[in-house]
Amino acid sequence: xxxxxxxxxxxxxxxxCGQLARHEGHTHTRCPRCHAPxxxxxxxxxxxxxxxxxxxxxxxxxxxxxxxxTTSSLFGTQSDTIMSGVVFLWNSGSWPLALVVFFASIVVxxxxxxxxxxxxxxxxxRSRRAVMQRTRLYRIVEFVGRWSMxxxxxxxxxxALVNFRGxxxxxAGPAAVAFGAVVVLTMFAAMxxxxxxxxxxxADADKT
Amino acid sequence: MHLRLPAQxxxxxxxxxxxxxxxxxxxxxxxxxxxxxxxxRNPPDSLDRTLALTLTAMLLYLVANAWPLVGLELQGRHxxxxxxxxxxxxxxxGMTPVAAxxxxxxxxxxxxxxxxxxxxxxxxxxxxxSPRMAxxxxxxxxxxxxxxxxxxxxxxLVSLAKLAHMATVILGTAFWAMAxxxxxxxxxxxxxxPRLLWQVPPEGAQS
Numbered sequence: 001x002x003x004x005x006x007x008x009x010x011x012x013x014x015x016x017c018g019q020l021a022r023h024e025g026h027t028h029t030r031c032p033r034c035h036a037p038x039x040x041x042x043x044x045x046x047x048x049x050x051x052x053x054x055x056x057x058x059x060x061x062x063x064x065x066x067x068x069x070t071t072s073s074l075f076g077t078q079s080d081t082i083m084s085g086v087v088f089l090w091n092s093g094s095w096p097l098a099l100v101v102f103f104a105s106i107v108v109x110x111x112x113x114x115x116x117x118x119x120x121x122x123x124x125x126r127s128r129r130a131v132m133q134r135t136r137l138y139r140i141v142e143f144v145g146r147w148s149m150x151x152x153x154x155x156x157x158x159x160a161l162v163n164f165r166g167x168x169x170x171x172a173g174p175a176a177v178a179f180g181a182v183v184v185l186t187m188f189a190a191m192x193x194x195x196x197x198x199x200x201x202x203a204d205a206d207k208t
Numbered sequence: 209m210h211l212r213l214p215a216q217x218x219x220x221x222x223x224x225x226x227x228x229x230x231x232x233x234x235x236x237x238x239x240x241x242x243x244x245x246x247x248x249r250n251p252p253d254s255l256d257r258t259l260a261l262t263l264t265a266m267l268l269y270l271v272a273n274a275w276p277l278v279g280l281e282l283q284g285r286h287x288x289x290x291x292x293x294x295x296x297x298x299x300x301x302g303m304t305p306v307a308a309x310x311x312x313x314x315x316x317x318x319x320x321x322x323x324x325x326x327x328x329x330x331x332x333x334x335x336x337x338s339p340r341m342a343x344x345x346x347x348x349x350x351x352x353x354x355x356x357x358x359x360x361x362x363x364x365l366v367s368l369a370k371l372a373h374m375a376t377v378i379l380g381t382a383f384w385a386m387a388x389x390x391x392x393x394x395x396x397x398x399x400x401x402p403r404l405l406w407q408v409p410p411e412g413a414q415s
Contacts, residue, residue: 003242004226006219011226013219016346017406020219033406034342089370097369100362135222135243149313149356153363154370156310159301160294161280161371163287168374172303180309187353199223199243 005203007196012040042194049120052189057113059178059185064106067173069155074167081175082106082151104150105179112148112186115141116193123193126201138195145190148183152176220245254401255333261396262325268392269319271385278368279378288380291315291360318355318393324348325396328405345405358390 006013011020014031021031021038029038042048067079080088082105089098115137122134155172162170218229222245230238232250240247251257272291279288289297291314299307324344331337364386368377 005224006226007224009226011219013221013224015221016349017342017402018218018221019406020217034346036342036346092373094369097366101366132243135245138222139245146353146356147359147362149359150363150366152306152309153314153360154367156294156298156306157278157289157364157367158370159303160289160297161278161287161367163297164282164285167282167285172298172301172306176303176306180306184309191353195222196224199225 002206003203005196005199007040007200008203012038014038015042041196041200042192045192045194045197046120046124048192049116049189052185052192053113053117053120056109056182056185056189059182060109060113063109063175063179063182066175066178068151068175068179069158069173070171071162072169072171079173082179085151101151101154104147108144108148109182109186112141112145112190116186116189119198120193123197126204128201128205131198131202134198135195138190138193138198142190145183145187148186149180152180152183218247220247248403249398249401251399251401254399255329255404257399258325258396258401259329259333261392261399262322262329265389265392265396266322266326268385268389269322272382272389273315275381275385277380277382277386278364279380280371281376281378282374288378290382313354313356314360317351318357320351321348321355322393324351325400332404341405345402357386357393361386361390 006020007023010023012023012029013020014034014036016036017031017034019031019033021029023029023040030036031038064082066081068082068085070077070079082101086098086102086106089095089101119134119138119141122129155176158170159172162168216229217226219226220240220243223240223243225240225242227241229248232238232248234250234252237249238247239245274290276288276290277294279286281287292311295307295311295315298310324347327344328341328348331341364383368379371377
């Protein structure tokens with residue numbers, strides 16, 4: 001039996017409660033069950049995802065080059081970027097933590113931007129290849145993204161805890177703002193991407 | 209209280225395939241026939257268990273916020289912080305966007321999510337269907353991805369490990385409450401079956 005999608009059947013499913021409703025053609029339909037706005041596909045998914053991805057890619061640069069925190073102690077002041085913080089952890093012997101921070105703050109955001117860009121591009125040119133793999137990749141991106149917030153929390157606690165006037169203080173640097181923005185923007189990018197667009201070319205190819 | 213959930217047609221939210229929602233035995237999970245996306249689960253005693261776990265989570269949340277999370281001792285001087293105190297410290301330093309982000313993801317959104325789940329499920333448990341149920345549930349859905357208590361706990365461990373060599377680290381009551389909160393929240397999430405909300409009012413349901 002040929003698989004039938006809701007779109008081909010002229011239906012839309014509510015993204016909040018899953019209720020199916022007939023697609024009437026006009027734009028402002030609401031779910032009959034939970035009154036959430038209904039769309040057959042997320043509106044302007046591809047262009048919104050591009051915009052958010054470009055913004056996060058740009059902000060990823062200051063997030064990694066500007067100082068994340070400045071430590072002042074009796075031995076002087078020292079500024080650390082995300083990467084030099086990882087190196088410091090590695091050299092002080094806590095390499096498991098160095099790896100955790102390295103993955104959460106550098107690998108995950110970078111791979112997330114690249115993966116979403118690839119997904120969005122493949123959707124835009126209506127690729128029919130590796131559909132299942134792309135769906136799986138999207139699931140991983142969606143699941144892993146939140147862990148990037150790690151460094152923001154680390155900074156928050158360090159600033160609040162290391163506050164011994166005269167002995168040692170830690171201040172947050174401008175990279176913290178840029179990095180927080182990267183995490184938020186990539187989360188919005190993952191939300192604005194519609195995985196159903198990966199599958200749509202398959203249905204359209206069967207028709208012709 | 210076991211509600212029998214009817215088999216009906218649903219569309220996969222990841223690949224849009226139309227399929228019959230299978231009749232689920234308690235504890236069973238339904239996945240999309242084509243792409244394997246999670247469709248629904250029928251957790252045993254969903255309503256009662258979700259309520260019990262969410263109320264527990266609320267209490268743990270109060271403890272996690274009322275007591276200090278961690279303390280630090282350096283040359284006889286002592287500093288301890290609560291979650292809100294940490295947000296304030298960041299705010300005072302001029303890092304307002306970052307402070308707002310931490311406030312939202314670690315404090316406000318988890319609280320909103322729990323409160324909204326209670327607002328939806330308590331009337332349902334009492335046999336009333338509130339007309340405001342749907343907007344509350346929509347709020348739960350939009351807030352859910354932004355609650356990151358578990359990431360915060362890992363962040364706390366990393367920052368403590370960074371400080372362990374320069375000062376004595378003291379774990380506070382709130383630290384343990386937060387660790388427990390994460391376990392209870394996960395269990396509550398697994399026990400919650402949103403399909404309960406769209407059942408006919410309970411007078412029609414014989415358990």
